[in-house]
Amino acid sequence: MIGHLRRIGVGRVQTLLNSSYKTTMEVQILTSKTHSAANAALPLSQLLDLNDSKDAVYGALDAWVAWEQKFPIASIKQVLIALEKEQQWHRIVQVIKWMLSKGQGTTMATYAQLIRALDMDHRAKEAHEFWLKKIGRDLHSVPWKLCNSMITIYYRNNMLENLIKLFKGLEAFDRKPPEKSIVQKVADAYEMLGLLEEKGRLLEKYNHLFIETGKGWNKNFRVVSSKKNNKSGKAKN
Numbered sequence: 001m002i003g004h005l006r007r008i009g010v011g012r013v014q015t016l017l018n019s020s021y022k023t024t025m026e027v028q029i030l031t032s033k034t035h036s037a038a039n040a041a042l043p044l045s046q047l048l049d050l051n052d053s054k055d056a057v058y059g060a061l062d063a064w065v066a067w068e069q070k071f072p073i074a075s076i077k078q079v080l081i082a083l084e085k086e087q088q089w090h091r092i093v094q095v096i097k098w099m100l101s102k103g104q105g106t107t108m109a110t111y112a113q114l115i116r117a118l119d120m121d122h123r124a125k126e127a128h129e130f131w132l133k134k135i136g137r138d139l140h141s142v143p144w145k146l147c148n149s150m151i152t153i154y155y156r157n158n159m160l161e162n163l164i165k166l167f168k169g170l171e172a173f174d175r176k177p178p179e180k181s182i183v184q185k186v187a188d189a190y191e192m193l194g195l196l197e198e199k200g201r202l203l204e205k206y207n208h209l210f211i212e213t214g215k216g217w218n219k220n221f222r223v224v225s226s227k228k229n230n231k232s233g234k235a236k237n
Contacts, residue, residue: 044082047091057094058101071104080113089121111135112146115153124157136166140173147175148182160189180209 050056065072076099083092096114099105111134118127131150135142147170154163167186170177177183183206190199203210 048088058098061098071102073104089117092117093121108143108146112149115149119153124153124159127153128159128162139169144178151182151185155185160193163189177206183209
């Protein structure tokens with residue numbers, strides 16, 4: 001009888017222990033999920049209220065991702081989008097540089113975002129240095145959209161020699177400019193540098209871009225004019 005009671009007691013104790021362990025694990029999991037959810041997105045206000053120093057920003061971002069098992073690249077993209085809406089270009093530069101220092105986000109899209117933020121933050125020289133270091137070495141595969149952005153930065157900041165050098169580098173890989181606005185910037189750069197012969201050769205080489213654009217304009221004009229004439233004719237009847 002005593003042995004039977006002891007067996008029942010041991011069973012109850014074991015059940016209680018199992019129940020306690022299960023409850024503890026559930027609390028730990030819930031706490032972990034709550035913490036992860038709380039840190040899923042860094043509050044924008046917190047990021048904007050930081051001192052304007054590399055150490056302050058990097059420290060806050062390091063603390064934010066410390067508990068994450070995987071680098072929260074998606075959350076960071078959301079932060080960058082929010083910062084762009086607020087036109088916080090300087091802070092965008094800091095966040096992207098921190099991300100790159102972690103070996104994350106090393107894509108052309110990130111590079112383009114950094115180049116734009118540097119330009120908007122009036123740091124064209126730094127944008128140029130980053131271009132040379134991370135992008136300009138591989139011009140045969142850089143998207144034309146990004147190349148055009150850099151050409152525009154050079155053009156707007158009177159960095160004309162760099163503009164021409166970039167364009168010639170693209171030509172060396174047989175990259176053809178997709179639109180006349182790019183050619184026009186290069187032509188203007190040649191003219192401002194007093195290189196009129198080079199400007200002439202450039203415009204002659206890419207003359208088809210200007211002709212095709214002109215044809216497109218004339219065609220649209222004819223269509224609009226035809227519609228107006230038809231309406232006028234109907235009105236007379």
